[in-house]
Amino acid sequence: MNIHTFEFIPLNWMDLTQQLSQLDRFDAKWQAIERREQKALKELKSIATVRSIGASTRIEGSQLSDTEVEVLIRNLDISKLSDRDQQEVAGYYDALNIISESYRDISVAESSIKHLHNILMKHSSKDAYHKGNYKINSNRVERTESNGQKTVIFETTAPGFATQDVMEQLISWYNNDSSTHPLIRAAVFVYDFLSIHPFQDGNGRLSRLLTTLLLMKSGYVWIEYVSFEHEIEHRKKEYYKSLMDAQRNRPGEDVTQWVTFFLDCLKNIQHQLLEKLKAKEKREALGVREIQIYSLIENNPGISSGEIAARLNIPVSSVKRILSDLVAMRNLIVHGAGRGTSYSISVTDQVKHDLTIRLTNEDKVKQFTLQQVGSFIRIKKIILVPLFDWQHPDEWNKRLLRNGLVITINAKTSEGVKYSQPYTILGFNDPSYYQPVFLVNPNIVLPEQFSKNIGKVNYPILCSVELSGSVDVFEFDVLLIIDEG
Incomplete structure (x- = not known):
């Protein structure tokens, strides 16, 4: 199907429908949550604001941490904003506040977009000549190579009448398309805005502000209590790849x-928001001793029950009982067994669900690092993408057998201990499957998978997933669907 000037061809329409329904069903619960959790939401909004500003400006090169951002916006003094990073933070803060307070009254129009750009750039004298106005010079997107040379990633729309025309077309389409789901409509708007790059500078930051505006105007007001920008920062490589892969083929x-x-990011942050509210409810139900133990573990991940008892002067038997309760409430996670048992805080608010690792002929190895106690990767589904036309399972089944595809999990601990385990993809196939989509049962979970074999592991742990087979060139791309925490 066509949306605006683009093609949109989902791999599985049923999955897309279910994902959109899940995101929409959440709105039905949101009004009740807002009434019940007013105090908690005020705190979450404050946290989300800091994270959004910090993440969105860092994506564009700022060096300020969330802590530095928080201090800056609490003590905002325009006369002292001489540093560009501080100017960008202040501008983003002002624009985000305007959207939060007045989104109902802000129309999706050129005048509104230019006004938001003017607010975003207002603290920077360097940007005075172009703020609030479309670009007058070319602003192609480039990458700086290690030798200092610049490589053009994609050409943006030419300045002048060309930019004016396509922006008018984009806004007209958005305001008149009543058949496309609002979430898909928002995603397409943001994509085309980034591809046009209508302003001389600030397009990336403004695109994320417009994302919040479009979502809130479409009724997804919960977005201001969790940071979409932080999700993008966390998945920055994937963010740029999904943009660039399409933009290279314009128009x-x-x-x-x-x-x-875009939809997967929304699903993740929606889940994070619910988990944060649940975690707050659980913490509020804790007693004095529980809070003491929880706080000690939070500041000392990997601590044992004996160490907790000694430091808090609480009987070990009481500590173990409280730990058991906290684990049952899912506030804590357990590592090891017996005398080697230790505890850390559950990071459910940071877990990323249904992420994708893509392995191809050109990119057969993916590396990642488990930074600290509690970090994990859970491989739960394998999706084969046949690089050929097929109508019957036998057509991909036989080729899968011929390709002999294997994924190998490799790991190396901080002490140099190595682990490697191959998994034959064919082993997950079920003859009754029509689609080449395999459930990994039981899930492959790192580091638990190799800690069983090498015992206690020390962090960080360098891991990789490698695709190999019995042929040199595979007839499939392989998608691994994972949870990451």
Whole structure:
């Protein structure tokens, strides 16, 4: 199907429908949550504001941490904003506040977008000549190589009448398309805005502000209590790849990958918001001793029950009972067994669900690092993407057998201890499956998978997933669906 000037061809329409329904069903609960959790939401909004500003400005090169951002916006003094990073933070803070307070009254129009850009750039004298106005010079997107040379990633729309025309077309389409789901419509708007790059500078930051505006105007007001920008920062490589893969084929490109990424980000942060509210309810139910133990573990991940008892002067038997209760409430996670048992805080608010690791002929190895106690990767589904047309399972089944595809999990601990375990993809296939989509049962979970074999592991742990087979060139791309925490 076509949306605006783009192609949109989901791999599975049923999955897309279910994902949109899940995101929409949440809104039905949100009014009750707002009434019940007013105090908690005020705190979450404050946290989300800091994280959003910090993440969105860091994506564009700022060096300020969330802590530094928080201090800055609490003590905002325009006369002292001489540093560009501080100017960008102040501008983003002002624009985000305007959207939060007045989103109902802000129309999706050129005048509104230019006004938001003016607010975003107002603290920077360097940007005075172009703030609030479309670009007058080319602003192609480039990458700086290690030798200092610049490589053009994609060409943006030419300045002048060309930018004016396509922005008018984009806004007209958005305001008149009543058949496209609002979430997909928002994703496509943001994609085209970034591709046009209508302003001389600030397009990336403004695109994320417009995301919040479009979502809130469409009724997804919960977005201001969790940071969409932080999710993008966490998945920055995936963010740029999904944009660039489509933009290289302008005009008339396929934006399916970008829309899928956009919706997945929303699903993740929606889940994070619910988990944060649940975690707060659980913490509020804790007694004095429980709070003491929880706080000690939070500041000392990997601590044992004996150490807790000694430091808090609480009988070991009482500590173990409280720990058991906290684990049952899912506030804590347990590592090891017996005398080697230790505890850390559950990071459910940071868990990323249904992420994708893509392995191809050109990119057969993916590396990642488990930084600290509690970090994990859970591989739960394998999706084969046949690089050929097929109508019957036998057509991909036989080729899978011929390709002999294997994923190998490799790990190396901080002490140099190595682990490697191969998994034959064919082993997860079920003859009754029509689609080449395999459930990994039981899930492959790192580091638990290799800690069983090498005992206690020390962090950080360098891991990789490698695709190999019995042929040199595979007839499939392999998608691994994972949870990450």
